[in-house]
Amino acid sequence: MSGLVSAWNEAWRGPNPAVSVAFSPDGGAVGLDALAREQTHFATTTMPGSVELPASSGQLCGQAGPLILPAALLPVGVAYNLPGIRSVRLNAAILAGMFEKKITRWNDPLILQENPGTTLPDLEVKPLLSDKDKDVTEAVTEYLSQEAGDEWAHGITTEWPDTVDVQDKTKPLELDNTVGGLAVLDRGIIGSRYSTASLQFDGSYQSFSPDSVLAAIEAGETTLRGPGSLEQELDGQAGYALAVKEYVVFCREYSHAQTAGLVSSWGQSVFSETGQRNANIFASALPPSRKTTEQAKELVANIAEGTE
Numbered sequence: 001m002s003g004l005v006s007a008w009n010e011a012w013r014g015p016n017p018a019v020s021v022a023f024s025p026d027g028g029a030v031g032l033d034a035l036a037r038e039q040t041h042f043a044t045t046t047m048p049g050s051v052e053l054p055a056s057s058g059q060l061c062g063q064a065g066p067l068i069l070p071a072a073l074l075p076v077g078v079a080y081n082l083p084g085i086r087s088v089r090l091n092a093a094i095l096a097g098m099f100e101k102k103i104t105r106w107n108d109p110l111i112l113q114e115n116p117g118t119t120l121p122d123l124e125v126k127p128l129l130s131d132k133d134k135d136v137t138e139a140v141t142e143y144l145s146q147e148a149g150d151e152w153a154h155g156i157t158t159e160w161p162d163t164v165d166v167q168d169k170t171k172p173l174e175l176d177n178t179v180g181g182l183a184v185l186d187r188g189i190i191g192s193r194y195s196t197a198s199l200q201f202d203g204s205y206q207s208f209s210p211d212s213v214l215a216a217i218e219a220g221e222t223t224l225r226g227p228g229s230l231e232q233e234l235d236g237q238a239g240y241a242l243a244v245k246e247y248v249v250f251c252r253e254y255s256h257a258q259t260a261g262l263v264s265s266w267g268q269s270v271f272s273e274t275g276q277r278n279a280n281i282f283a284s285a286l287p288p289s290r291k292t293t294e295q296a297k298e299l300v301a302n303i304a305e306g307t308e
Helices: 001-014 028-036 094-098 109-114 134-147 171-176 210-219 257-270 275-282 292-302
Strands: 043-044 068-079 181-186 197-200 204-206 224-225 229-232 243-251
Touching: 001 068, 001 257, 001 275, 028 043, 028 243, 028 292, 043 257, 068 210, 068 275, 068 292, 094 109, 094 134, 094 197, 094 204, 109 224, 134 181, 134 197, 134 243, 224 292, 229 292, 243 257, 257 275, 257 292
Parallel strands: 068 229
Antiparallel strands: 043 243, 068 181, 068 243, 197 204, 224 229
16 A cells, blocks of 8 residues: 555645655555544545444544545466466456365366367466465455355455465465466556456356456445545456555544644545556556546535534
8 A cells, every 4th residue: 555655745736846645555454443532534444344442442433534545456367377378267266275285186177178179287376375365365356245146155354264275475476486387466466477367257258358357347346435525446357456445534624724724625635636646556456436536536525613
């Protein structure tokens, strides 16, 4: 998230050279706690519905409440190391089986069935998974929970279950050196370095690419979780629908007019064309849909002086 904040900050400082943002990447729960204690003016999180504030924090943003807005999406791909194989299809049930070592060979009949015409090698499947990137783990387990049916019984979690072997080593380096390896990585790491699997969403296979993820975002619904809380859905029928969702959290009201004005200005910069372009260039993140962006802009434009 610190890369995203830096990218947005550059967009903000362009027309406002006298301002800057100090960001401490301590995690979403810590940031929300600090916002509730009025120790910071905004926070970030990836799963806003799953974070509970400590009782000592008090009410988040007072009676007016917070704005919780999806500001960026970081695509997550399933990268693999199979020399000479540029395209593989994996559905969620197969992926769950590979992670839990129920499917142990790349030429397993279940994989071959999804890949007619492709000769897959008789190599061991070697999952390279880590608990270090909790946001990615959470996004992938959410996908498995939605798509794998009974083949994934562990729900949505930020840590892999005991049935999955985890690695402490650097996943990209391990994947480079492991023929038969399989890893879940964000777009910034994958780049053009690795081959990635096409995944199945709602019965349709979608390839991993920025354009495919953008199509899923743009076709996805913009929903209201509560007053001032937007959700960006992804449509797996339209494109690749696996990504970490990054949210910014502001208060609707701040106790000083100057603070309210600065936060509103910062928020509008986050959702500006320049801010989103910077996020793509420097953090490999994609913007929310046009509808979500316009609704978010309206909400941050109305941040005002109040009681916080």
